[in-house]
Amino acid sequence: MTSFVTHLESAIDGTHLEHDKIQTMHNDRPLWVRYDLDAVRNAITPTTLRDRPSTLWRYRELLPLPTNHEPVSLGEGMSPLLKADRLGASLGLSDLWIKDESQLPTGSFKSRGLTMAVSMAHRFGVKRLAIPTAGNAGGAMAAYAARAGIEAYVFMPRDTPVINQMECVLAGAKVFLVNGLIPQCGAIVRGGVESMGWFDCSTLKEPYRIEGKKTMGLEIAEQFDWQLPDVILYPTGGGTGLIGMWKAFNELRTLGWLASEKMPRMVAVQSDGCAPIPRAFDAGERFAQPWENAHTVASGLRVPSAVGDFMMLDTIRESVGCAVAVPEAKIKDAMRRAIAAEGIAICPEAAACVLATEQLVSDGRISPSDRVVLFNTGSSAKYIEAVSLDLPVIENPGDVDYTALG
Numbered sequence: 504m505t506s507f508v509t510h511l512e513s514a515i516d517g518t519h520l521e522h523d524k525i526q527t528m529h530n531d532r533p534l535w536v537r538y539d540l541d542a543v544r545n546a547i548t549p550t551t552l553r554d555r556p557s558t559l560w561r562y563r564e565l566l567p568l569p570t571n572h573e574p575v576s577l578g579e580g581m582s583p584l585l586k587a588d589r590l591g592a593s594l595g596l597s598d599l600w601i602k603d604e605s606q607l608p609t610g611s612f613k614s615r616g617l618t619m620a621v622s623m624a625h626r627f628g629v630k631r632l633a634i635p636t637a638g639n640a641g642g643a644m645a646a647y648a649a650r651a652g653i654e655a656y657v658f659m660p661r662d663t664p665v666i667n668q669m670e671c672v673l674a675g676a677k678v679f680l681v682n683g684l685i686p687q688c689g690a691i692v693r694g695g696v697e698s699m700g701w702f703d704c705s706t707l708k709e710p711y712r713i714e715g716k717k718t719m720g721l722e723i724a725e726q727f728d729w730q731l732p733d734v735i736l737y738p739t740g741g742g743t744g745l746i747g748m749w750k751a752f753n754e755l756r757t758l759g760w761l762a763s764e765k766m767p768r769m770v771a772v773q774s775d776g777c778a779p780i781p782r783a784f785d786a787g788e789r790f791a792q793p794w795e796n797a798h799t800v801a802s803g804l805r806v807p808s809a810v811g812d813f814m815m816l817d818t819i820r821e822s823v824g825c826a827v828a829v830p831e832a833k834i835k836d837a838m839r840r841a842i843a844a845e846g847i848a849i850c851p852e853a854a855a856c857v858l859a860t861e862q863l864v865s866d867g868r869i870s871p872s873d874r875v876v877l878f879n880t881g882s883s884a885k886y887i888e889a890v891s892l893d894l895p896v897i898e899n900p901g902d903v904d905y906t907a908l909g
């Protein structure tokens with residue numbers, strides 16, 4: 504058997520679609536990839552995984568790429584799961600962990616989704632990929648497209664962090680700056696699908712990025728010896744990671760691989776400069792209204808509307824989690840604090856999760872002894888615009904006044 508996928512399933516109405524050909528959405532809403540989990544259970548056990556290479560491809564039976572196809576890979580995953588005692592203590596927590604995705608190819612967890620999407624596109628013979636992006640997804644797609652020898656078109660807001668622009672250019676993508684945000688970039692891609700022969704790699708508009716992001720959940724489970732944590736805080740933009748992890752946990756539960764029935768509470772974190780998901784969550788709605796005048800230094804969270812909004816909100820509610828908006832004005836400071844506490848390259852998006860943790864500890868929704876996992880979704884090094892440096896200069900290295908160094 505080369506794949507355990509049985510079919511694709513519409514997330515909005517459950518319609519089954521064939522998986523052996525290119526699919527995008529159904530009724531303009533995303534698709535789930537479904538597997539024959541009984542067959543997976545008979546084929547492998549957690550012990551099987553132990554001897555496999557430490558990349559996300561170790562979960563091959565739970566991934567959509569048939570085993571007779573080579574992945575388009577840059578060696579992605581598994582990422583370190585680091586105990587964060589110093590940061591934890593400052594937040595009043597004794598069991599805080601950081602899942603550090605900053606070390607993945609192209610410096611963000613977007614490589615998980617794009618290795619899968621590009622591998623599947625390559626399998627289906629796609630020649631041209633296009634993507635609207637807040638930054639990191641474009642960089643990752645450009646890299647994997649280069650790796651596969653596929654053409655890449657990237658559309659990003661004009662003020663996207665310059666490193667994201669650079670990584671796309673260096674990988675040979677055709678890059679365009681757009682006077683608008685990700686929905687406008689998405690409309691450009693949609694409009695060009697026919698005439699330009701593009702395959703649309705937008706978040707959740709093809710079924711496979713979510714399967715790549717799912718591996719974050721599989722890794723957490725394996726790294727914690729199949730015992731899931733109490734709370735997971737995830738900086739949420741398009742939502743693939745949040746949705747993907749919840750899918751992973753449910754698949755593991757069905758497989759019977761989990762050591763206990765406990766499922767984590769999933770917390771979606773956004774900035775109060777762009778918080779459509781917390782707003783919809785608080786209002787008890789299943790679909791989110793677009794956010795006006797979206798702005799945040801955490802560029803990955805600058806997603807004013809998302810096609811998977813209901814999947815995020817369903818996940819949060821099923822898991823008895825919540826959605827939190829944190830003050831935009833505090834994100835840069837939290838980023839410095841967290842990096843100084845742990846030495847981990849915390850991105851602004853993850854800094855928002857630090858603030859959310861603080862908020863939830865103080866209002867009692869997280870208890871001091873809870874096992875909490877906070878996602879560092881990318882590397883701080885990609886956000887040079889977020890850091891203002893005003894460093895003292897030693898003009899005369901031969902004559903240093905040490906008492907002035909502090």
Ligand SMILES: *Cc1c(COP(=O)(O)O)cnc(C)c1O
Pocket residue numbers: 611613639640706738739740741742743744745803804850852853880881
């Ligand atoms: C894209 C991105 C996010 C949001 O991820 P989704 O899975 O789309 O919700 C968070 N952090 C960073 C650094 C990102 O690049």
